[in-house]
Amino acid sequence: xxxxxxxxxxxxxxxxxxxxxxxxxxxxxxxxxxxxxxxxxxxxxxxxxxxxxxxxxxxxxxxxxxxxxxxxxxxxxxxxxxxxxxxxxxxxxxxxxxxxxxxxxxxxxxxxxxxxxxxxxxxxxxxxxxxxxxxxxxxxxxxxxxxxxxxxxxxxxxxxxxxxxxxxxxxxxxxxxxxxxxxxxxxxxxxxxxxxxxxxxxxxxxxxxxxxxxxxxxxxxxxxxxxxxxxxxxxxxxxxxxxxxxxxxxxxxxxxxxxxxxxxxxxxxxxxxxxxxxxxxxxxxxxxxxxxxxxxxxxxxxxxxxxxxxxxxxxxxx
Amino acid sequence: xxxxxxxxxxxxxxxxxxxxxxxxxxxxxxxxxxxxxxxxxxxxxxxxxxxxxxxxxxxxxxxxxxxxxxxxxxxxxxxxxxxxxxxxxxxxxxxxxxxxxxxxxxxxxxxxxxxxxxxxxxxxxxxxxxxxxxxxxxxxxxxxxxxxxxxxxxxxxxxxxxxxxxxxxxxxxxxxxxxxxxxxxxxxxxxxxxxxxxxxxxxxxxxxxxxxxxxxxxxxxxxxxxxxxxxxxxxxxxxxxxxxxxxxxxxxxxxxxxxxxxxxxxxxxxxxxxxxxxxxxxxxxxxxxxxxxxxxxxxxxxxxxxxxxxxxxxxxxxxxxxxxxxxxxxxxxxxxxxxxxxxxxxxxxxxxxxxxxxxxxxxxxxxxxxxxxxxxxxxxxxxxxxxxxxxxxxxxxxxxxxxxxxxxxxxxxxxxxxxxxxxxxxxxxxxxxxxxxxxxxxxxxxxxxxxxxxxxxxxxxxxxxxxxxxxxxxxxxxxxxxxxxxxxxxxxxxxxxxxxxxxxxxxxxxxxxxxxxxxxxxxxxxxxxxxxxxxxxxxxxxxxxxxxxxxxxxxxxxxxxxxxxxxxxxxxxxxxxxxxxxxxxxxxxxxxxxxxxxxxxxxxxxxxxxxxxxxxxxxxxxxxxxxxxxxxxxxxxxxxxxxxxxxxxxxxxxxxxxxxxxxxxxxxxxxxxx
Numbered sequence: 007x008x009x010x011x012x013x014x015x016x017x018x019x020x021x022x023x024x025x026x027x028x029x030x031x032x033x034x035x036x037x038x039x040x041x042x043x044x045x046x047x048x049x050x051x052x053x054x055x056x057x058x059x060x061x062x063x064x065x066x067x068x069x070x071x072x073x074x075x076x077x078x079x080x081x082x083x084x085x086x087x088x089x090x091x092x093x094x095x096x097x098x099x100x101x102x103x104x105x106x107x108x109x110x111x112x113x114x115x116x117x118x119x120x121x122x123x124x125x126x127x128x129x130x131x132x133x134x135x136x137x138x139x140x141x142x143x144x145x146x147x148x149x150x151x152x153x154x155x156x157x158x159x160x161x162x163x164x165x166x167x168x169x170x171x172x173x174x175x176x177x178x179x180x181x182x183x184x185x186x187x188x189x190x191x192x193x194x195x196x197x198x199x200x201x202x203x204x205x206x207x208x209x210x211x212x213x214x215x216x217x218x219x220x221x222x223x224x225x226x227x228x229x230x231x232x233x234x235x236x237x238x239x240x241x242x243x244x245x246x247x248x249x250x251x252x253x254x255x256x257x258x259x260x261x262x263x264x265x266x267x268x269x270x271x272x273x274x275x276x277x278x279x280x281x282x283x284x285x286x287x288x289x290x291x292x293x294x295x296x297x298x299x300x301x302x303x304x305x306x307x308x309x310x311x312x313x314x315x316x317x318x319x320x321x322x323x324x
Numbered sequence: 325x326x327x328x329x330x331x332x333x334x335x336x337x338x339x340x341x342x343x344x345x346x347x348x349x350x351x352x353x354x355x356x357x358x359x360x361x362x363x364x365x366x367x368x369x370x371x372x373x374x375x376x377x378x379x380x381x382x383x384x385x386x387x388x389x390x391x392x393x394x395x396x397x398x399x400x401x402x403x404x405x406x407x408x409x410x411x412x413x414x415x416x417x418x419x420x421x422x423x424x425x426x427x428x429x430x431x432x433x434x435x436x437x438x439x440x441x442x443x444x445x446x447x448x449x450x451x452x453x454x455x456x457x458x459x460x461x462x463x464x465x466x467x468x469x470x471x472x473x474x475x476x477x478x479x480x481x482x483x484x485x486x487x488x489x490x491x492x493x494x495x496x497x498x499x500x501x502x503x504x505x506x507x508x509x510x511x512x513x514x515x516x517x518x519x520x521x522x523x524x525x526x527x528x529x530x531x532x533x534x535x536x537x538x539x540x541x542x543x544x545x546x547x548x549x550x551x552x553x554x555x556x557x558x559x560x561x562x563x564x565x566x567x568x569x570x571x572x573x574x575x576x577x578x579x580x581x582x583x584x585x586x587x588x589x590x591x592x593x594x595x596x597x598x599x600x601x602x603x604x605x606x607x608x609x610x611x612x613x614x615x616x617x618x619x620x621x622x623x624x625x626x627x628x629x630x631x632x633x634x635x636x637x638x639x640x641x642x643x644x645x646x647x648x649x650x651x652x653x654x655x656x657x658x659x660x661x662x663x664x665x666x667x668x669x670x671x672x673x674x675x676x677x678x679x680x681x682x683x684x685x686x687x688x689x690x691x692x693x694x695x696x697x698x699x700x701x702x703x704x705x706x707x708x709x710x711x712x713x714x715x716x717x718x719x720x721x722x723x724x725x726x727x728x729x730x731x732x733x734x735x736x737x738x739x740x741x742x743x744x745x746x747x748x749x750x751x752x753x754x755x756x757x758x759x760x761x762x763x764x765x766x767x768x769x770x771x772x773x774x775x776x777x778x779x780x781x782x783x784x785x786x787x788x789x790x791x792x793x794x795x796x797x798x799x800x801x802x803x804x805x806x807x808x809x810x811x812x813x814x815x816x817x818x819x820x821x822x823x824x825x826x827x828x829x830x831x832x833x834x835x836x837x838x839x840x841x842x843x844x845x846x847x848x849x850x851x852x853x854x855x856x857x858x859x860x861x862x863x864x865x866x867x868x869x870x871x872x873x874x875x876x877x878x879x880x881x882x883x884x885x886x887x888x889x890x891x892x893x894x895x896x897x898x899x900x901x902x903x904x905x906x907x908x909x910x911x912x913x914x915x916x917x918x919x920x921x922x923x924x925x926x927x928x929x930x931x932x933x934x935x936x937x938x939x940x941x942x943x944x945x946x947x948x949x950x951x952x953x954x955x956x957x958x959x960x961x962x963x964x965x966x967x968x969x970x971x972x973x974x975x976x977x978x979x980x981x982x983x984x985x986x987x988x989x990x991x992x993x994x995x996x997x998x
Contacts, residue, residue, distance in 0.1 A: 226415030
């Protein structure tokens with residue numbers, strides 16, 4: 007078991023290493039570089055040389071990779087081009103904002119998704135299922151930029167209950183941020199909850215049709231006891247991985263929603279730095295997003311491993 | 325009458341088709357289960373037998389509903405009962421032992437908990453007493469060290485052990501009626517015999533009534549007092565077990581019994597034409613009409629009713645049962661196998677070993693396999709042209725593994741596979757040329773999975789013809805139709821998809837595909853075990869016929885010794901990937917000389933109440949072959965001493981050419997026969 011965890015963690019690091027190389031090579035291969043972008047039309051002769059020297063772009067690529075990687079491990083991603091400020095200072099508040107948005111969506115969305123999924127499965131083909139399923143399918147199919155715009159139109163413009171877009175400095179305190187995030191959270195949670203509820207529904211239905219549930223019924227196990235003891239533990243195991251992917255997706259920045267609401271999160275930063283050709287920041291973001299995906303998936307795998315007795319013994323036997 | 329425990333009255337269960345028609349799965353079933361008796365319900369897949377058993381617990385599967393009738397238990401109708409009240413009956417008064425215990429035990433709950441749950445629900449014991457009771461129950465079903473078993477999860481037990489746990493769970497509520505839904509299907513022969521023996525013991529010991537549902541007349545014959553035969557949702561025959569088996573007066577039962585291969589008879593059983601009609605397709609007349617040898621005009625237009633014959637104490641649904649009364653016993657007309665095998669060797673396995681062990685990095689780099697104790701070891705078989713050789717053994721004996729290596733799907737560790745006396749076949753598919761691939765073809769166990777669901781029958785059979793012979797257009801078409809006719813399917817099958825065919829028809833298509841390559845050798849991997857008994861006989865007959873026409877050699881893998889007896893010329897008995905005995909099938913079956921062969925043959929269940937299985941050895945499951953000595957030492961009841969544990973036994977030859985690998989001298993082995 008311990009060996010397995012270590013192996014997984016090592017694999018995670020290897021993935022990150024590969025991602026870092028790919029992003030580094032990618033930014034190298036692209037035509038133009040930080041200096042040509044920065045200097046624009048003055049990008050020639052003395053000035054360009056000076057810029058290369060200042061940014062350290064005149065040494066071979068692999069040397070730059072090594073020094074960049076060594077610094078990145080310590081949390082130092084160098085300087086952003088546009089603002090001339092350390093990237094970690096740019097990232098910090100953005101990560102915090104994304105975390106706030108994601109956790110709000112998670113804490114609201116996941117319990118609702120589980121409850122809706124379980125209800126629809128247990129009352130399969132009956133009224134509660136038909137009603138909820140119709141709504142979830144709608145919520146799933148409406149693209150978030152439409153639902154977000156509609157939310158702004160109704161709640162912010164017609165009813166004037168909440169601010170329509172987030173106009174706050176990037177580094178505001180949590181309490182000041184709170185009223186601003188309600189609409190974005192609702193917009194994200196809608197689509198995420200719908201997806202997860204559908205997933206949970208089919209998973210529960212599958213388990214309900216299994217022979218061991220039939221056996222539990224024939225054994226005389228009361229309905230709700232059967233649901234909680236025999237159905238849910240087995241039905242929700244596969245949900246762990248889906249939840250993990252959703253969380254990673256949320257943390258990685260829900261670009262469209264952030265743009266619609268002008269929310270200062272990671273997703274918008276990605277878009278901004280790409281359009282500004284702020285390559286150091288793009289590199290840093292790629293690594294950070296990859297780490298988020300890798301670590302959350304790792305956590306989910308380990309959790310499944312611990313909760314599923316079948317996997318646990320299989321691994322030990324091997 | 326007070327001694328009736330469950331009364332089924334005019335029960336009809338069905339579903340609504342997409343067009344809105346009511347389609348019946350059970351048609352007007354009435355029967356009584358008496359206290360202390362064991363009733364066998366027998367029928368092929370789709371006959372409605374499981375639906376009937378579940379209805380006896382007041383359970384109707386999702387999608388089905390009760391159309392009419394009752395299932396009375398203690399004079400209340402279970403099918404109309406509230407789930408609160410049902411919960412008090414299920415598990416306490418009526419308990420179920422499921423078909424596949426591996427699937428029926430909840431995977432995330434420990435064995436002990438699952439039994440404890442039944443005890444909590446259906447008894448007043450406190451925690452201490454329950455703990456004791458769990459051990460008692462596990463002891464009763466003869467599981468070793470109950471305390472440790474209780475702490476395990478279902479997947480950590482073997483199939484036989486899981487089935488025993490399911491029995492213990494059912495007994496926890498001390499039920500008056502036990503329903504058993506194919507409780508031994510899917511278990512190895514020896515395990516099956518042991519579980520049946522346990523069930524018989526429990527029936528006697530507790531006086532519980534049992535309803536035993538199975539497609540296997542052999543198993544039914546061992547346990548039941550009374551037999552109900554179902555066909556297409558109806559009871560067609562019901563009566564005392566011995567009478568039904570010895571003197572079946574319904575044409576279906578008659579044919580069914582004849583189509584079961586028997587251990588005592590070499591040669592193929594007679595087959596029944598056709599297959600069971602799909603629910604909802606029979607509009608008028610007897611549902612068995614088009615498969616019946618005794619039918620007349622009357623049967624076509626009128627449906628026979630279940631008629632009780634007082635002098636025979638039997639109910640039968642047939643207009644012409646009298647013809648069968650005079651026919652008396654199911655006469656065993658057996659088509660003798662013509663032994664056409666020649667002396668020419670077609671395939672030779674020498675010193676073949678196969679390993680499933682995960683290879684170390686160094687071995688992977690050098691592309692070699694190292695394993696001191698491989699799954700399959702030292703296989704030497706010489707196969708003659710035109711013969712049928714069968715590999716038999718329980719699951720894990722390596723029989724399918726050997727087939728895979730012959731087919732080139734699994735690399736061997738050591739040894740040579742030689743074709744036609746001079747050509748070495750690599751066990752690696754990539755190193756075989758197209759002709760090597762053509763000469764060996766496979767037929768798989770489950771035609772549902774081996775036929776591409778998106779291809780028509782024509783496309784399926786066309787593939788080998790195009791691949792190996794480059795046929796096109798008219799010629800291709802002609803060949804396909806030719807092959808279809810050879811497997812007794814008409815031209816109109818060409819445009820059908822596998823899902824539009826019955827199980828037997830699908831397997832015929834798979835057979836046609838194998839023969840399309842004009843192979844020298846066909847590997848048959850449990851080809852009949854997914855089929856119903858009556859269809860199995862037809863497929864066996866077809867294979868035999870094709871072999872006579874084409875002179876093909878069969879390597880036939882099966883766990884069913886009676887089927888092997890019917891079709892094979894020679895038998896190789898395997899245990900833990902090692903050969904125990906190789907010889908002409910007549911001799912292997914007549915003189916079961918190797919102790920393991922004795923165990924296997926003893927455990928076979930015959931559809932005859934007078935032939936009881938003999939349980940020679942324990943049904944332990946060994947995970948790995950022993951490192952040293954005889955492969956069967958762990959279960960052998962005739963160990964002669966340390967030599968069995970230390971030395972690999974030598975091959976000994978009998979006068980009739982049967983080779984046996986045992987330390988006991990041949991003469992002595994044969995002396996102690998039963």
